[in-house]
Amino acid sequence: MVFYSSSVFASAGVSNPIAATILTGVVNLGCTFVASALMDAKGRKTLLLLSHGGMAGCLVVMLGMSVLAGWLPGVGVGVGVGVYVWHVFCLKNVMS
Helix, strand or coil: CHHHHHHHHHHCCCCCHHHHHHHHHHHHHHHHHHHHHHHHHHCHHHHHHHHHHHHHHHHHHHHHHHHHCCCCHHHHHHHCCHHHHHHHHHHHHHHC
16 A cells, blocks of 8 residues: 555645655654554553554444435445455555
């Protein structure tokens, strides 16, 4: 995903896709350092539980936004494996 992020940002209409790619890399690097420190301090299990809890919370927000917008197909994508399939499909289209 990182290798094609400039193309993805450009397709999404970002005015400066290279700056967005650099910012994404900086955030990813920063999160890696934070995760390493947390892993040493709290252990892998705690870090994984926090990570999965955060992802679950985001899925609940996506579900709520889908329902509030009246977009019920978003419910299936937001809470199922459809996210993975959609992600792979988009990457395949971006790479070709």
